Amino acid sequence: MTHDTQQPAAQETPAADRPQARRALLDAALEVFTERGYNDASLAEIAARSGIDVGSLFQHYGGKKGLYLELWEDFREEQERRTARMLAEARSRGVEDPITLFVEGARAYLEGAWENRRIGRRLVEEDGPAGFDTLRRQWDRAWVRRNARLLEVDERRRAGRVRVIVLTTIIGGAARELGDCADEAEAQEVMDEVCGILFHLWSTSLAGTDTAV
Structure with a gap:
């Protein structure tokens, strides 16, 4: 008689936490802040340029302020x-x-x-x-x-x-x-x-x- 053992699923690293994605995100944020200014910068545009979805971006950085402070x-x-x-x-x-x-x-x-x-x-x-x-x-x-x-x-x-x-x-x-x-x-x-x-x-x-x- 055999028993199936279920292996725990590997935890997937959220996109915004991966080093390459983080760098792409910060580079995109800097570009948009430089072009639009902070107040007129769009979180959707930053996400689009970085290739990271807005939900993941917002979850890990809390919005534009979090990205700006991370750059700083x-x-x-x-x-x-x-x-x-x-x-x-x-x-x-x-x-x-x-x-x-x-x-x-x-x-x-x-x-x-x-x-x-x-x-x-x-x-x-x-x-x-x-x-x-x-x-x-x-x-x-x-x-x-x-x-x-x-x-x-x-x-x-x-x-x-x-x-x-x-x-x-x-x-x-x-x-x-x-x-x-x-x-x-x-x-x-x-x-x-x-x-x-x-x-x-x-x-x-x-x-x-x-x-x-």
């Missing part, structure tokens, strides 16, 4: 990884000077902004989901704190905090400017100029501190 998280995390790699490489070469490390990190960040200029340009537009400006400001404050630690500045002191905010703001502004560069040569020229400005401002601010009475 991907961009932010990649920028942080890129900068961390550059700093690790610089330290492995024996670089210890805080401003030299800071500028190397700034260049890595700007290179990432140039390579990902489509999404970087989209994310600085005012046309975004409700609450995104608050999220972006929170990340900017965290960025300033990381830079303060890198520069060995006590951000609890107003002068030190302002110094780091100014340098960080310059990098952010330059990242936006890179979105309008015509080619890589022009982008590299902007990066070189910004790195020179960062060195100059830091040395000038330290000189002012040393001579203050």
